Amino acid sequence: MSTQHKITTQKVNFKVFRFNADKDYLPYYENYDMEVTSEEVVLDILNRIKWDHDGSFSYRRSCRHGICGACAIKVNGRSTLACKESMNDMVDLFGSELVIEPLSKKRAVKDMIIDKADFWEKHDAVTPYLVADIDENPESENLISPEDADTLDEADLCIQCGACHYACPAVEINEDFFGPAAFASAYRFSADIRDNSVSRLKDVNEEKQGVWDCVKCFECAEACPKEINPIGKITKLHQMAFQEGIAKNNVAVRHAVGFKKSIAKNGVLDEGGLVLYSEGPAIVKHLPVAFRMFTKGKIVPPWGITKSQNLDEIQKLVKSSSTAKF
Amino acid sequence: MEKLRYALFTGCTAKQSTPEQMMSTMAVADKLGIELVELTEASCCGASHLQDYDDFLSLVLNARNIAYAEKHGLTMVTICNTCQLNTAMTKHRLDNDEKLKAKVNEKLAEVGLEYKGTSLVTHFLYAIIDDFGLDKLKEMVVTPLSQFNIAPFYGCHNIRPSELQNETHNSKENPYNPSSLDDLIIACGGATVDYEEKNKCCGFHVELQAPHTAAVLTGNAIAGAMDGNADWMVTPCPLCHLKLDTQTAHASEAIGREVELPVLHMQQMVGLALGCSPAELGLKHHLSKVDFV
Known part of the structure; x- marks a missing residue:
């Protein structure tokens, strides 16, 4: 059976971010109207801008096969690997006006090229390699079973393109925060049965820099061109902290644990009780807002909470299904 | 039906x-x-x-x-x-x-x-859109919200991860350019405000553990809506609502700019368009001023 493939063309207006840190005071956008074919990927458009319109236009590219991670940019705010993203899909998603920008505008050096120093520093900070005593003269291969390989959950597919890192709002605000790519890397090695690192899991559980400052927005899951789902790895790193007994007694950890306590007591959450358990004496800082909420009928006292019906079932399940300790 | x-x-x-x-x-x-x-x-x-x-x-x-x-x-x-x-x-x-x-x-x-x-x-947002239908809702509007610029705030956990979210409803949502809440605003007769933060995070989930990050996100969201000339914001998520409605003091301090807007639940917006009274919709339970009704 022969398959017919029809190539279609359409007009697209590209608004392209331009900036040269050596001579421009501010970035600006250049407009290019182009006929785009359904066969092209975003990288083809970058090439055509450079080859047909302006030779000074700069971007990173190398493998053209979604492996090297060099060509990650943003199209209409969406992180993407330019060599992998079909133009057709972009037009389907955003229409015929496309904004081409670097992954991080504030880190732009020249056009699409950014300074990724923070990305690599954070990558380095999570001990991104196996820490193991390797026999220098092994008698056989150091094999791991398919089941053990599965626990990596494809974290080893990361190509360090930076798409998730520069889509993460916490990275933008909190300069200490390691970010989703570094966490995916940390998980890749901490989940490896051959690994003996003691510091890595502790490092990624530190306040400010660690997983507890993740805002849970799922931007990283959406951005990753290799579908690694970095936030899933962040969740697993949280869980490993409890499994390894290194979870600290701090506000973030108590906040997670507090849900179980609340559910065991009421089925539903006791919102005030959760904040009190999480914060401890530091709850005083919330009192001004809490008072205003109270005057507006937005705070239910512990004795006013309507507990879940059939609470005994929930309590029984909390007892029988719990798998973690703190 | x-x-x-x-x-x-x-x-x-x-x-x-x-x-x-x-x-x-x-x-x-x-x-x-x-x-x-x-x-x-x-x-x-x-x-x-x-x-x-x-x-x-x-x-x-x-x-x-x-x-x-x-x-x-x-x-x-x-x-x-x-x-x-x-x-x-x-x-x-x-x-x-x-x-x-x-x-x-x-x-x-x-x-x-x-x-x-x-x-x-x-x-419920998608139940209204997919099952009830916006055309039918439009016919039932008695108080079109035509004098208002309304800023939709989608909330992360309704639009991401999109692969999972799009399993749960028929109307496909693009997480980078979502439309459901905009469509609901238009069905209620309002004008939608397009702004960069509409599909971004409000910071709710790190309110206790990373208060500065949380406050900046809240501040940016409200500021974006204000700069888009919004009269008020609307959200399908009570957690986003809580963050945007009750944490304006911290948010203003964090971004160095006074920010505040009324933040309605999408149900309140639909209720207003359908002729429900402010009392039925609980409009007195907001911290930010709701002074347009």
């Missing part, structure tokens, strides 16, 4: 810190002729935090909630984005992993319940 019936998973917030959301949900359902059977047996979904501590317990509890919707033979409707995400994610995992489902059901059997996977789980 046959009367629409759903099993309502209220979540915890609607019963505690956002009573106005519960009131307006019931008022709007009544106006639209939608029957909501409240799942009073449901527990907290774990709010995207419990699974960080105990993933299996979180699965069992969410499966139990869905099992009650299944008992009624109804689609579960959520009114909180985070409840929606946790519940839909549980459903997705159990429906795609027989072993895990069996493990969870072994626990549920202890209390005489079973998770079958027969009930859909969808947010």
